[in-house]
Amino acid sequence: MLRVHSIPFSANVDRVALAAGLKGLQIEWIEHPYEERSAVVAVSGQSLVPVVEYEGAVICDSPVILRWLDDLAPEPRLWPDDDDVLRARVDVFVEWFNGVWKGPPNALEALWQAGKKESDEARALAAQFAAWTPWFEGLLAHGGPYLFGERLTAADVVAWPFLRYASWPEGSLPYVFEHVLQEVCGVREQPRLMAWIERLEELPRA
Ligand SMILES: N[C@@H](CCC(=O)N[C@@H](CS)C(=O)NCC(=O)O)C(=O)O
Incomplete structure (x- = not known):
């Protein structure tokens, strides 16, 4: 095990x-x-x-x-091996989410902890970060159920836990990082994104 x-x-x-x-x-x-x-x-x-x-x-x-x-355990595959285009999209998304999307909240966590929540730098980062949230809504405009359509992929698995915590009420978790997500992301204003968060909540977790 x-x-x-x-x-x-x-x-x-x-x-x-x-x-x-x-x-x-x-x-x-x-x-x-x-x-x-x-x-x-x-x-x-x-x-x-x-x-x-x-x-x-x-x-x-x-x-x-x-x-x-x-x-x-190849099934179900998170990185599809029978669709090169989808696999490449998943690779790009996963790299963007980990390498780019996480940047502003990590920087904001440090600024907020240093008492610089109202600084120009923090405000600029928050604006940049919030502007990305509608992109998820756009990805789901095909009707879903998953970020890249009919198949659940690593993109969903990578993004869901962060966007799920971002959708929880402000202050509901003990960490500043999650407070940043909850206050800045604006996830709750995106109906398709909220439906996707709730849909993945039903999937099995170990
Ligand atoms: N790139 C790592 C990041 C791991 C990471 O930052 N884990 C957090 C929990 S979500 C952690 O251990 N944070 C404690 C700390 O920063 O001291 C991964 O994706 O696993």
């Missing part, structure tokens, strides 16, 4: 829970307090979760873990 190290309310961990659930894989969860990661460091040499342990292998970084899960 897979063993996965987690902390409460971690969107990156939730990606692994959703992917494993879709693939029918069971997980032994090892939950750590946010403030105490020495056991995670001991296992993986770094402090971020998720960390997967499986048959002597240790795998970090949720996008790497998702690709590894796709090899371990």
Whole structure:
């Protein structure tokens, strides 16, 4: 069985829970307090979760873990292997979401924690970040049910946990990062996006 190290309310961990659930894989969860990661460091040499342990292998970084899960248990595929165009779209989306979309909220988390929430820099980042939210609504304009149409892909698995927490009421989670998502994203103003968030809530999670 897979063993996965987690902390409460971690969107990156939730990606692994959703992917494993879709693939029918069971997980032994090892939950750590946010403030105490020495056991995670001991296992993986770094402090971020998720960390997967499986048959002597240790795998970090949720996008790497998702690709590894796709090899371990190919059905249903998160990166389609029978449609090159869709696969390329999924690759682009996953890289954009992880490498670009996450940038402003990470920077805003640091600014808010430093008491600079009202600074020009924070306001500019928030405006840039909020302007991206309608893009998800646009992707779903084909009627769904998933971001790239009829097939659930890694794009849905990568984005859903973050946009789900962004849709929760402001202040409902203990972390500043999620407060940024909830206050800045404007997810609740996007009806197709909200319907997609609720639709994926029904899918199995490990
Ligand atoms: N690129 C990593 C990022 C992992 C990450 O940032 N995990 C968060 C939880 S969602 C964490 O451990 N944060 C604790 C910290 O920043 O100290 C991934 O996708 O797995």
